[in-house]
Amino acid sequence: MANTYFSFKSFTVHQDKTAMKVCTDACLFGAWTVKHALKPETKQILDIGTGTGLLSLMLAQFTQSTIxxxxxxxxxxxxxxxxxxxxxWKNQLFVHHQSMAEYLQEQNRKFDLIISNPPFFENQLKSSQHNRNLAMHSQEFSLNFLARAMVDLLSDDGIGAVLIPYQRTEEWRELAHREKLSLVHCCYVKQSESHPFFRSMFLLRKLKKEKKNNTTEIKEEICIKVGPDYSEVFKSILKPYYLAF
Incomplete structure (x- = not known):
C-alpha cells in the first residue's frame, strides 16, 4: 500500500485522495526544471495536470511567481x-479544477514557464479505476493538445517543460516541430546503468517567426542509481528537496 504522504525538506505532499502518487521520475523532473528553466524574470507559471501539486510546490520553493x-x-x-x-507558499499557488480545454477558453494571459507531466498513454488498455485512467491515459488530453496549448499560452520568451515516456520521444519531437516549438534541452533518464532509458525530459520555446531554428539543443543523460545507491548527479539535483540528501 502506497504511503499517504511524502515528506520533503520544506513541504509535505499528501496523496491519499489521488490515484497517481509521488514518484522518483516526477521528483527528478521538477528539480531538473527548477535548475534549468526557472529564471529570476519568471513571473507567471502554469502547471498542467498538477495531480497532488508536487511540481508546483517544487517550483514555489525557489520562486515568488504566481503558479x-x-x-x-x-x-x-x-x-x-x-x-x-x-x-x-499558499498565497502564490492557485488550483483550477477544470479541463485544459476549459482553462484555455478563459485565458488571455501568457506564461513564462509551463510545466507538465502529462497522461502517458493513448489508446491503450484502460483500468477500471476512473481517476487513475484520467491521470495515466489521454482520453481527456493528448501530446498534440499539449503542444498546441504551449504555443497558445507561452510568452514570447517563455519555456515549456515536459516529462514523457522515452518511447514517445520521437513522437513528441515531431509534434513540437510541427507546432513551431524549438527543443532547447533534453535529458534521457534511466533507472540504472544496466537499464534502458524510460523517461525523457524536455525544455522548449516557441520558434520566433523572424528566426530560423538554429538553436543548439543540449542533450544529457541521467542514471537515477549507480549500483545500490543514488547517483551523484541525482543527489545533487534533488538535494534541495529530499530529506535523505
Whole structure:
C-alpha cells in the first residue's frame, strides 16, 4: 500500500485522495526544471495536470511567481489545494479544477514557464479505476493538445517543460516541430546503468517567426542509481528537496 504522504525538506505532499502518487521520475523532473528553466524574470507559471501539486510546490520553493495549477480530477484538485494551503507558499499557488480545454477558453494571459507531466498513454488498455485512467491515459488530453496549448499560452520568451515516456520521444519531437516549438534541452533518464532509458525530459520555446531554428539543443543523460545507491548527479539535483540528501 502506497504511503499517504511524502515528506520533503520544506513541504509535505499528501496523496491519499489521488490515484497517481509521488514518484522518483516526477521528483527528478521538477528539480531538473527548477535548475534549468526557472529564471529570476519568471513571473507567471502554469502547471498542467498538477495531480497532488508536487511540481508546483517544487517550483514555489525557489520562486515568488504566481503558479496556476490545472487539474481535471476533483479529488486530485482538492488534494492539491490542501497541499498548497499547508505549504509556506499558499498565497502564490492557485488550483483550477477544470479541463485544459476549459482553462484555455478563459485565458488571455501568457506564461513564462509551463510545466507538465502529462497522461502517458493513448489508446491503450484502460483500468477500471476512473481517476487513475484520467491521470495515466489521454482520453481527456493528448501530446498534440499539449503542444498546441504551449504555443497558445507561452510568452514570447517563455519555456515549456515536459516529462514523457522515452518511447514517445520521437513522437513528441515531431509534434513540437510541427507546432513551431524549438527543443532547447533534453535529458534521457534511466533507472540504472544496466537499464534502458524510460523517461525523457524536455525544455522548449516557441520558434520566433523572424528566426530560423538554429538553436543548439543540449542533450544529457541521467542514471537515477549507480549500483545500490543514488547517483551523484541525482543527489545533487534533488538535494534541495529530499530529506535523505
Amino acid at each position: 496556476d495549477a490545472v487539474e481535471i480530477d476533483k479529488n486530485a484538485a482538492i488534494q492539491a489545494r490542501e497541499n498548497f494551503d499547508a505549504s509556506p
